[in-house]
Amino acid sequence: MLRQMPATAARLVRLLCALLAMAAFACAADASAQGTPDNLRAKYAALGEQLKNNSFHRPLVLESAESPNNLKGDVYAVIDYPFAAVNTALNNPAHWCDVLILHLNIKYCKALGDASAPVLSVNLGKKDPQELKDTYHVDFKYRNETSTADYFSIVLGAASGPLNTSNYRIHLEAVAIDASHSFLHLTYSYDYGFAGKMAMKAYLATTGSGKIGFTRIGAGEGKSGYVSGVRGVVERNTMRYYLAIDAYLSAMSAAPSEQFEKRIQTWFSNTERYPQQLHELERGAYLDTKRAEFQRQNAAER
Numbered sequence: 275m276l277r278q279m280p281a282t283a284a285r286l287v288r289l290l291c292a293l294l295a296m297a298a299f300a301c302a303a304d305a306s307a308q309g310t311p312d313n314l315r316a317k318y319a320a321l322g323e324q325l326k327n328n329s330f331h332r333p334l335v336l337e338s339a340e341s342p343n344n345l346k347g348d349v350y351a352v353i354d355y356p357f358a359a360v361n362t363a364l365n366n367p368a369h370w371c372d373v374l375i376l377h378l379n380i381k382y383c384k385a386l387g388d389a390s391a392p393v394l395s396v397n398l399g400k401k402d403p404q405e406l407k408d409t410y411h412v413d414f415k416y417r418n419e420t421s422t423a424d425y426f427s428i429v430l431g432a433a434s435g436p437l438n439t440s441n442y443r444i445h446l447e448a449v450a451i452d453a454s455h456s457f458l459h460l461t462y463s464y465d466y467g468f469a470g471k472m473a474m475k476a477y478l479a480t481t482g483s484g485k486i487g488f489t490r491i492g493a494g495e496g497k498s499g500y501v502s503g504v505r506g507v508v509e510r511n512t513m514r515y516y517l518a519i520d521a522y523l524s525a526m527s528a529a530p531s532e533q534f535e536k537r538i539q540t541w542f543s544n545t546e547r548y549p550q551q552l553h554e555l556e557r558g559a560y561l562d563t564k565r566a567e568f569q570r571q572n573a574a575e576r
Contacts (some may be wrong), residue, residue: 338512356455
Protein backbone atom coordinates (compact mmCIF):
# COMPACT_ATOMS: atom_id res chain seq x y z
CA MET A 275 0.00 0.00 0.00
CA LEU A 276 1.09 3.58 -0.59
CA ARG A 277 1.35 4.37 3.12
CA GLN A 278 3.80 1.48 3.55
CA MET A 279 6.17 2.74 0.85
CA PRO A 280 9.31 4.70 1.69
CA ALA A 281 8.71 8.44 1.44
CA THR A 282 10.73 8.75 -1.77
CA ALA A 283 8.84 5.93 -3.49
CA ALA A 284 5.49 7.33 -2.41
CA ARG A 285 6.46 10.73 -3.79
CA LEU A 286 7.37 9.13 -7.13
CA VAL A 287 3.99 7.43 -7.29
CA ARG A 288 2.24 10.75 -6.68
CA LEU A 289 4.45 12.34 -9.31
CA LEU A 290 3.42 9.62 -11.72
CA CYS A 291 -0.20 10.71 -11.29
CA ALA A 292 0.82 14.09 -12.64
CA LEU A 293 2.87 12.44 -15.36
CA LEU A 294 -0.16 10.49 -16.45
CA ALA A 295 -2.01 13.77 -16.81
CA MET A 296 0.94 15.15 -18.75
CA ALA A 297 0.61 12.18 -21.09
CA ALA A 298 -2.46 13.87 -22.45
CA PHE A 299 -0.13 16.39 -24.08
CA ALA A 300 1.50 13.83 -26.31
CA CYS A 301 0.94 12.91 -29.91
CA ALA A 302 1.95 10.04 -32.10
CA ALA A 303 5.32 10.55 -33.73
CA ASP A 304 3.86 10.32 -37.21
CA ALA A 305 0.91 12.64 -36.53
CA SER A 306 2.50 15.55 -38.32
CA ALA A 307 2.99 13.47 -41.46
CA GLN A 308 -0.67 12.43 -41.42
CA GLY A 309 -2.11 15.83 -40.56
CA THR A 310 -3.86 17.13 -43.66
CA PRO A 311 -7.35 18.58 -44.18
CA ASP A 312 -8.25 15.82 -46.64
CA ASN A 313 -7.26 13.08 -44.20
CA LEU A 314 -9.19 14.70 -41.38
CA ARG A 315 -12.32 15.12 -43.50
CA ALA A 316 -12.04 11.48 -44.57
CA LYS A 317 -11.86 10.46 -40.91
CA TYR A 318 -14.93 12.57 -40.17
CA ALA A 319 -16.84 10.74 -42.90
CA ALA A 320 -15.62 7.32 -41.70
CA LEU A 321 -16.72 8.02 -38.11
CA GLY A 322 -20.14 9.33 -39.10
CA GLU A 323 -22.25 6.65 -37.38
CA GLN A 324 -20.07 6.56 -34.24
CA LEU A 325 -20.27 10.33 -33.89
CA LYS A 326 -24.07 10.14 -34.01
CA ASN A 327 -24.51 7.15 -31.68
CA ASN A 328 -22.22 6.69 -28.70
CA SER A 329 -22.19 6.57 -24.90
CA PHE A 330 -20.87 10.15 -24.53
CA HIS A 331 -24.18 11.74 -25.61
CA ARG A 332 -22.24 14.13 -27.82
CA PRO A 333 -20.54 13.75 -31.23
CA LEU A 334 -17.30 12.29 -29.90
CA VAL A 335 -15.20 9.18 -30.49
CA LEU A 336 -12.47 8.17 -28.04
CA GLU A 337 -9.79 5.61 -28.88
CA SER A 338 -6.79 4.33 -26.94
CA ALA A 339 -3.97 1.84 -27.33
CA GLU A 340 -0.95 0.59 -25.41
CA SER A 341 2.26 -1.13 -26.47
CA PRO A 342 5.15 -2.39 -24.31
CA ASN A 343 6.75 1.07 -24.17
CA ASN A 344 4.09 3.51 -25.31
CA LEU A 345 0.64 4.85 -24.46
CA LYS A 346 -1.52 6.54 -27.08
CA GLY A 347 -4.98 8.02 -27.34
CA ASP A 348 -7.16 9.86 -29.84
CA VAL A 349 -10.27 11.93 -29.46
CA TYR A 350 -12.35 13.01 -32.46
CA ALA A 351 -15.20 15.44 -31.95
CA VAL A 352 -17.61 17.68 -33.82
CA ILE A 353 -17.75 21.05 -32.08
CA ASP A 354 -20.47 23.67 -32.47
CA TYR A 355 -18.20 26.54 -33.45
CA PRO A 356 -17.22 27.92 -36.86
CA PHE A 357 -13.67 27.17 -37.89
CA ALA A 358 -12.59 30.83 -37.73
CA ALA A 359 -13.50 30.98 -34.02
CA VAL A 360 -11.74 27.67 -33.29
CA ASN A 361 -8.66 28.83 -35.17
CA THR A 362 -8.53 32.09 -33.23
CA ALA A 363 -9.00 30.30 -29.91
CA LEU A 364 -6.69 27.29 -30.23
CA ASN A 365 -4.09 28.21 -32.84
CA ASN A 366 -2.29 30.44 -30.33
CA PRO A 367 0.24 29.30 -27.68
CA ALA A 368 -0.84 31.97 -25.16
CA HIS A 369 -4.41 30.66 -25.16
CA TRP A 370 -3.31 27.11 -24.39
CA CYS A 371 -2.40 27.99 -20.83
CA ASP A 372 -6.02 29.00 -20.25
CA VAL A 373 -7.05 25.58 -21.56
CA LEU A 374 -4.51 23.48 -19.68
CA ILE A 375 -4.96 25.09 -16.27
CA LEU A 376 -8.49 23.64 -16.14
CA HIS A 377 -7.08 20.14 -15.65
CA LEU A 378 -6.80 18.87 -12.08
CA ASN A 379 -3.05 18.24 -12.30
CA ILE A 380 -1.94 21.40 -14.08
CA LYS A 381 -0.77 23.84 -11.42
CA TYR A 382 0.80 26.58 -13.55
CA CYS A 383 1.33 27.46 -17.22
CA LYS A 384 2.98 30.35 -19.01
CA ALA A 385 3.76 30.99 -22.68
CA LEU A 386 7.39 32.03 -23.16
CA GLY A 387 9.66 32.91 -26.07
CA ASP A 388 8.90 34.87 -29.19
CA ALA A 389 6.66 34.07 -32.14
CA SER A 390 9.42 32.14 -33.90
CA ALA A 391 10.00 29.68 -31.02
CA PRO A 392 7.17 29.71 -28.45
CA VAL A 393 7.37 27.47 -25.39
CA LEU A 394 4.76 26.52 -22.80
CA SER A 395 6.28 26.39 -19.32
CA VAL A 396 4.08 23.99 -17.34
CA ASN A 397 4.04 22.72 -13.75
CA LEU A 398 2.24 19.49 -12.92
CA GLY A 399 1.30 18.10 -9.54
CA LYS A 400 -1.44 16.71 -7.32
CA LYS A 401 -5.14 17.45 -7.69
CA ASP A 402 -5.06 19.26 -4.33
CA PRO A 403 -3.47 22.67 -3.60
CA GLN A 404 0.30 22.51 -3.90
CA GLU A 405 3.32 24.81 -3.79
CA LEU A 406 5.06 25.14 -7.15
CA LYS A 407 8.39 24.08 -5.61
CA ASP A 408 6.81 20.67 -4.96
CA THR A 409 5.57 20.19 -8.54
CA TYR A 410 7.27 18.90 -11.66
CA HIS A 411 8.23 21.41 -14.36
CA VAL A 412 8.35 20.72 -18.10
CA ASP A 413 8.77 22.96 -21.15
CA PHE A 414 6.78 22.11 -24.26
CA LYS A 415 7.97 23.46 -27.57
CA TYR A 416 5.06 24.78 -29.63
CA ARG A 417 5.06 24.42 -33.41
CA ASN A 418 2.44 25.57 -35.88
CA GLU A 419 2.68 23.01 -38.68
CA THR A 420 -0.11 24.18 -40.99
CA SER A 421 -2.56 27.04 -40.97
CA THR A 422 -5.01 27.75 -43.81
CA ALA A 423 -8.45 29.28 -44.18
CA ASP A 424 -10.16 26.01 -43.19
CA TYR A 425 -7.54 23.85 -41.41
CA PHE A 426 -4.79 24.09 -38.81
CA SER A 427 -2.36 21.67 -37.22
CA ILE A 428 -0.24 22.37 -34.15
CA VAL A 429 2.29 20.24 -32.27
CA LEU A 430 3.76 20.53 -28.79
CA GLY A 431 6.59 18.34 -27.60
CA ALA A 432 8.97 17.63 -24.73
CA ALA A 433 11.85 15.20 -25.21
CA SER A 434 12.00 13.78 -21.70
CA GLY A 435 10.41 13.58 -18.28
CA PRO A 436 11.08 11.86 -14.95
CA LEU A 437 11.09 8.12 -14.31
CA ASN A 438 12.63 7.26 -17.67
CA THR A 439 9.74 8.72 -19.68
CA SER A 440 10.25 10.45 -23.02
CA ASN A 441 8.74 11.78 -26.23
CA TYR A 442 5.90 13.75 -24.71
CA ARG A 443 3.91 15.29 -27.56
CA ILE A 444 0.53 16.75 -28.38
CA HIS A 445 -0.96 17.13 -31.82
CA LEU A 446 -4.17 19.07 -32.36
CA GLU A 447 -5.79 19.59 -35.74
CA ALA A 448 -9.13 21.03 -36.74
CA VAL A 449 -10.99 21.47 -40.02
CA ALA A 450 -14.14 23.29 -41.09
CA ILE A 451 -17.05 21.00 -41.94
CA ASP A 452 -19.74 23.66 -42.50
CA ALA A 453 -20.39 27.31 -41.68
CA SER A 454 -21.06 26.68 -37.98
CA HIS A 455 -19.27 23.42 -37.11
CA SER A 456 -15.70 22.17 -36.99
CA PHE A 457 -14.13 18.73 -36.61
CA LEU A 458 -11.33 18.41 -34.05
CA HIS A 459 -8.72 15.69 -33.55
CA LEU A 460 -6.44 15.43 -30.52
CA THR A 461 -3.74 12.74 -30.49
CA TYR A 462 -1.36 12.00 -27.64
CA SER A 463 1.30 9.49 -26.59
CA TYR A 464 4.41 9.10 -24.51
CA ASP A 465 7.12 6.51 -24.09
CA TYR A 466 8.23 4.98 -20.82
CA GLY A 467 11.08 2.72 -19.72
CA PHE A 468 11.62 0.35 -16.81
CA ALA A 469 11.35 2.97 -14.05
CA GLY A 470 8.15 4.31 -15.56
CA LYS A 471 6.67 0.82 -15.78
CA MET A 472 7.43 0.15 -12.13
CA ALA A 473 5.92 3.46 -11.03
CA MET A 474 2.88 2.79 -13.21
CA LYS A 475 2.44 -0.60 -11.58
CA ALA A 476 2.62 1.00 -8.13
CA TYR A 477 0.12 3.69 -9.12
CA LEU A 478 -2.38 1.17 -10.47
CA ALA A 479 -2.04 -0.91 -7.30
CA THR A 480 -2.71 2.08 -5.02
CA THR A 481 -4.02 5.50 -6.08
CA GLY A 482 -5.25 4.24 -9.46
CA SER A 483 -6.77 1.02 -8.21
CA GLY A 484 -10.37 0.52 -9.31
CA LYS A 485 -10.43 3.47 -11.71
CA ILE A 486 -11.88 2.87 -15.17
CA GLY A 487 -11.90 4.36 -18.65
CA PHE A 488 -14.67 4.74 -21.22
CA THR A 489 -14.16 1.83 -23.63
CA ARG A 490 -16.55 -1.07 -23.15
CA ILE A 491 -14.88 -4.46 -22.91
CA GLY A 492 -16.19 -7.97 -23.41
CA ALA A 493 -17.69 -10.21 -20.77
CA GLY A 494 -15.04 -11.74 -18.55
CA GLU A 495 -12.42 -9.12 -19.40
CA GLY A 496 -13.14 -6.84 -16.46
CA LYS A 497 -15.48 -6.57 -13.50
CA SER A 498 -16.74 -3.11 -14.35
CA GLY A 499 -17.41 -3.69 -18.04
CA TYR A 500 -15.00 -0.85 -18.87
CA VAL A 501 -11.32 -0.81 -19.69
CA SER A 502 -9.03 -0.13 -16.73
CA GLY A 503 -5.28 -0.03 -16.08
CA VAL A 504 -3.09 2.21 -18.21
CA ARG A 505 -5.66 2.50 -20.98
CA GLY A 506 -8.16 3.71 -18.41
CA VAL A 507 -5.67 6.38 -17.33
CA VAL A 508 -5.15 7.52 -20.91
CA GLU A 509 -8.86 7.67 -21.65
CA ARG A 510 -9.72 9.65 -18.52
CA ASN A 511 -7.16 12.30 -19.32
CA THR A 512 -8.13 12.38 -22.98
CA MET A 513 -11.65 13.25 -21.94
CA ARG A 514 -10.50 15.82 -19.38
CA TYR A 515 -8.47 17.71 -21.97
CA TYR A 516 -11.19 17.54 -24.57
CA LEU A 517 -13.61 19.00 -22.02
CA ALA A 518 -11.06 21.72 -21.23
CA ILE A 519 -10.96 22.69 -24.90
CA ASP A 520 -14.76 22.66 -25.02
CA ALA A 521 -15.01 24.79 -21.86
CA TYR A 522 -12.53 27.30 -23.24
CA LEU A 523 -14.50 27.64 -26.46
CA SER A 524 -17.83 27.96 -24.64
CA ALA A 525 -16.53 30.88 -22.55
CA MET A 526 -15.41 32.99 -25.51
CA SER A 527 -18.84 34.64 -25.72
CA ALA A 528 -18.61 35.93 -22.14
CA ALA A 529 -17.03 39.22 -21.12
CA PRO A 530 -13.26 38.87 -20.66
CA SER A 531 -13.54 39.39 -16.89
CA GLU A 532 -16.06 36.54 -16.66
CA GLN A 533 -14.41 33.99 -18.93
CA PHE A 534 -12.22 32.20 -16.39
CA GLU A 535 -15.09 31.62 -13.97
CA LYS A 536 -17.28 30.33 -16.78
CA ARG A 537 -14.51 27.97 -17.91
CA ILE A 538 -13.99 26.33 -14.53
CA GLN A 539 -17.72 26.04 -13.87
CA THR A 540 -18.33 24.51 -17.31
CA TRP A 541 -15.38 22.11 -17.07
CA PHE A 542 -16.47 20.75 -13.71
CA SER A 543 -20.13 20.39 -14.72
CA ASN A 544 -19.18 18.51 -17.87
CA THR A 545 -16.79 16.14 -16.07
CA GLU A 546 -19.56 15.29 -13.63
CA ARG A 547 -21.57 13.90 -16.54
CA TYR A 548 -19.16 10.96 -16.31
CA PRO A 549 -18.74 10.46 -12.55
CA GLN A 550 -17.57 6.83 -12.74
CA GLN A 551 -14.52 7.90 -14.72
CA LEU A 552 -13.85 11.54 -13.89
CA HIS A 553 -15.06 12.44 -10.40
CA GLU A 554 -12.09 13.29 -8.17
CA LEU A 555 -13.06 16.40 -6.18
CA GLU A 556 -16.22 18.08 -4.99
CA ARG A 557 -17.19 21.21 -6.92
CA GLY A 558 -16.21 23.66 -4.16
CA ALA A 559 -12.77 22.12 -3.71
CA TYR A 560 -12.05 22.17 -7.44
CA LEU A 561 -13.26 25.74 -7.93
CA ASP A 562 -11.34 27.08 -4.92
CA THR A 563 -8.13 25.36 -6.03
CA LYS A 564 -8.37 26.65 -9.59
CA ARG A 565 -9.19 30.19 -8.53
CA ALA A 566 -6.11 30.23 -6.31
CA GLU A 567 -3.92 28.77 -9.07
CA PHE A 568 -5.23 31.28 -11.57
CA GLN A 569 -4.41 34.14 -9.19
CA ARG A 570 -0.93 32.72 -8.63
CA GLN A 571 -0.38 32.43 -12.35
CA ASN A 572 -1.46 36.02 -12.99
CA ALA A 573 0.65 37.30 -10.11
CA ALA A 574 3.74 35.54 -11.48
CA GLU A 575 3.16 37.07 -14.91
CA ARG A 576 2.92 40.55 -13.43
